[in-house]
Amino acid sequence: MELQEIVEALIGKGYEVSCFETAEEAASYLDRKVDGKTVGFGDSVTLDSMKLYQLLSAHNHVIDPKHCAPGMDFWSTAKQCLTTDVFFTSVNALAATGEMVNIDGTGNRVAGSLFGHEKVYFVVGTNKIVSTLDEAVWRARNIAAPQNAARHGFQTPCAIRQDRCYDCKSPDRICCGQMIYYQKMRFIEMEVVLVKESLGF
Numbered sequence: 208m209e210l211q212e213i214v215e216a217l218i219g220k221g222y223e224v225s226c227f228e229t230a231e232e233a234a235s236y237l238d239r240k241v242d243g244k245t246v247g248f249g250d251s252v253t254l255d256s257m258k259l260y261q262l263l264s265a266h267n268h269v270i271d272p273k274h275c276a277p278g279m280d281f282w283s284t285a286k287q288c289l290t291t292d293v294f295f296t297s298v299n300a301l302a303a304t305g306e307m308v309n310i311d312g313t314g315n316r317v318a319g320s321l322f323g324h325e326k327v328y329f330v331v332g333t334n335k336i337v338s339t340l341d342e343a344v345w346r347a348r349n350i351a352a353p354q355n356a357a358r359h360g361f362q363t364p365c366a367i368r369q370d371r372c373y374d375c376k377s378p379d380r381i382c383c384g385q386m387i388y389y390q391k392m393r394f395i396e397m398e399v400v401l402v403k404e405s406l407g408f
């Protein structure tokens with residue numbers, strides 16, 4: 208599938224779209240674009256690998272549950288992220304038809320991606336692209352979840368076996384909810400930043 212077709216599908220669903228050859232170029236673009244804002248982060252290996260927290264913190268007030276301020280814990284920090292000017296996250300899969308899919312165990316990432324901000328950025332490596340929405344839903348549970356669960360050290364069957372989803376009842380279950388972004392949410396700006404690299408899971 209051609210990237211331009213995916214870009215057009217996303218634009219047709221109301222998103223702004225920007226494309227970059229490298230994560231470094233994408234990070235530089237976002238560093239220029241987001242200035243003087245409060246910024247919230249959803250849990251994302253993609254954002255970590257781009258060092259966006261470090262870049263944006265130099266000229267924005269960035270709130271990230273992975274970098275709690277003194278006296279704050281995960282919960283209080285994640286709550287603050289829900290009402291920042293700007294929110295950053297990624298997705299677990301992007302269908303060539305323009306739908307995106309995220310799974311979430313705690314809910315802060317998906318909640319922050321839907322409401323409460325001037326603008327949401329989804330930063331997505333081309334490794335997350337699949338052909339159809341069905342494949343995107345499958346990828347989130349069978350490709351992204353096992354790797355994310357293992358990253359957190361969770362004892363889910365997918366994390367241990369790294370082969371597929373087992374629809375488990377584990378207390379560590381990483382996919383308590385699954386979100387399909389059929390199109391841009393109303394009354395909020397959303398931009399998909401596509402990077403022609405393998406980023407995150």
Ligand code: SF4
Nearest residue numbers: 352365372373375381
């Ligand atoms: S239901 Fe359990 S096994 Fe399946 S992806 Fe989620 S955490 Fe992994």
